[in-house]
Amino acid sequence: MTDEAPKLLARYLETLAAERNLSRYTVRNYQTDLAHLFGYLAGQGTDPLRLTRQAFRAYLASMIDAGVARGSVVRRVSTARSFYRWLRIVGALEGDPLANVGLPKQPRRLPHALTLQKMTAIVEAADGSRPGELRDRALLELLYGAGLRVSEAAALDMAHVDLSELTVLVRGKGNKERMVVIGDPARRAIARYLRDGRPGLATPGKRAGALFLNRDGGRMSQRRIQILVRKYALKAGLDERVHPHLLRHTFATHLLDGGIFVTGAAVQWLTESLRLIPNVAASAEAASQSGDAQVVFVPALQGLAAPHWLAEARGAIFGLSRGSTPADLARATLEGIACRVVEVVTAMAQDAG
Numbered sequence: 001m002t003d004e005a006p007k008l009l010a011r012y013l014e015t016l017a018a019e020r021n022l023s024r025y026t027v028r029n030y031q032t033d034l035a036h037l038f039g040y041l042a043g044q045g046t047d048p049l050r051l052t053r054q055a056f057r058a059y060l061a062s063m064i065d066a067g068v069a070r071g072s073v074v075r076r077v078s079t080a081r082s083f084y085r086w087l088r089i090v091g092a093l094e095g096d097p098l099a100n101v102g103l104p105k106q107p108r109r110l111p112h113a114l115t116l117q118k119m120t121a122i123v124e125a126a127d128g129s130r131p132g133e134l135r136d137r138a139l140l141e142l143l144y145g146a147g148l149r150v151s152e153a154a155a156l157d158m159a160h161v162d163l164s165e166l167t168v169l170v171r172g173k174g175n176k177e178r179m180v181v182i183g184d185p186a187r188r189a190i191a192r193y194l195r196d197g198r199p200g201l202a203t204p205g206k207r208a209g210a211l212f213l214n215r216d217g218g219r220m221s222q223r224r225i226q227i228l229v230r231k232y233a234l235k236a237g238l239d240e241r242v243h244p245h246l247l248r249h250t251f252a253t254h255l256l257d258g259g260i261f262v263t264g265a266a267v268q269w270l271t272e273s274l275r276l277i278p279n280v281a282a283s284a285e286a287a288s289q290s291g292d293a294q295v296v297f298v299p300a301l302q303g304l305a306a307p308h309w310l311a312e313a314r315g316a317i318f319g320l321s322r323g324s325t326p327a328d329l330a331r332a333t334l335e336g337i338a339c340r341v342v343e344v345v346t347a348m349a350q351d352a353g
Contacts (some may be wrong), residue, residue, distance in 0.1 A: 005048040009093055012083055023151065033079040049087075051097050056080070077101065107341055113247065113253035114238075119144060121236035122229075122247075132215065134197030136228055138189040139212055139220075143169070143229070143244055145186040146304040147251030149173075150244035156211040158194075163187050216250045 013031055016022045022030075041048050078178035081098045088096040114122075123144060126137040143153055152170045166187055168180050174327050192226075201299050202208060205218030210219035226244055249348040 005038065008087065009038070009083070012086055015086070025151075029075075030083075031081055033076045034083055035075060037080055049093065051084070053097050054099060056098060056101060080349075112246065113250045114242070116254060118236070118238060119247070119250050119254070122232050122238065122242065125232040125235040129196075131197040131200030134189075134193040135201065135212055136232065138186070138193035138197075139184040139225065140232060140247075141189040142182065143225075143247045144249065144251055146170075146180045146181050147248045148180075149248060150225050151220045153212065153244070154220055154225055157209045158211055160211065161190060161211060163191055168210075 004101065009031075012025055016030060017024070017027050037059060038048055040062065041051065041055070044055065044058075046055055060073065060077065063076070081101065084093070084098045107334050120225045123137070123140045126133055126140055128137075129155050139153060142148060143150075146168060148170060149172065152172055155171055155325055156168065162168070164171060166182050166184075169177060170180055171177050178180070198213060201213040201217060208217055208219065212220040212225075214220050229244050229247065230242055233240075
């Protein structure tokens with residue numbers, strides 16, 4: 001292998017971080033996947049810059065023969081395709097050897113979600129009154145009640161939370177910001193944590209704008225949040241593997257089970273955006289054809305009881321309608337609720353794939 005390929009790889013990883021705003025964990029995953037490919041090619045005496053389609057198919061076959069999980073194979077193929085596409089764009093290669101290489105198909109599997117009873121048991125397991133326990137309760141309510149990623153929860157600052165408006169400003173993938181609506185249980189838990197818990201965790205003289213603090217007064221890490229979620233799942237008597245992303249799946253499932261609100265002014269947008277949810281899209285289309293400009297309740301699965309936080313969120317949305325224009329209500333509803341459904345369900349589909 002020449003020195004040129006590793007140099008281009010380092011440049012590519014820098015591009016991912018600087019231009020695409022990918023997190024260091026995502027960049028690290030890209031690096032790991034490409035290092036695996038480079039290692040295989042080195043063993044075959046092949047320079048990565050002289051990779052052929054046939055050589056890559058041999059690499060693909062070697063992973064399948066070695067029993068590598070199908071999801072890992074798909075991820076590595078996707079990473080390699082992105083890298084070689086970039087090599088062509090920057091002029092390091094005249095052509096893309098992987099341009100017509102398809103991704104291995106994966107068996108479809110339904111994403112797992114907790115029942116409402118199990119989810120409630122996890123949240124209520126954080127029932128203490130010490131500063132750390134108040135923080136944990138607020139964290140669990142927010143992870144479930146807003147469907148946040150663990151990275152998003154860890155990155156929250158005090159300034160991102162507006163309890164009077166029941167909103168939280170979240171910075172997600174690609175450094176993109178969005179506003180999410182929270183229910184009253186999350187509002188109460190966060191308010192109690194800010195009043196009685198966070199001051200006990202904050203270190204005097206240490207400036208920390210983070211919402212969730214560790215015992216040293218610094219920002220909680222993603223790993224610590226993962227450990228806490230598992231801790232309260234065990235305390236609630238659940239022996240299944242519980243992690244923050246499972247709470248995110250559960251959020252989406254319970255939201256769809258309970259139903260969502262949309263406004264007539266935004267029905268067209270919703271119809272186009274919620275293609276992953278056929279019954280909601282059909283209801284939205286019917287409302288659009290009727291010309292109804294009022295608030296329309298679109299049930300996802302009619303007849304099922306909504307979780308408590310969703311009922312509170314519905315009340316908040318109706319409260320916004322007093323003195324609000326249809327556009328205001330559309331933004332509050334769609335950005336706070338429906339956009340979350342689209343994002344989370346899309347993520348669930350990707351995770352399942």
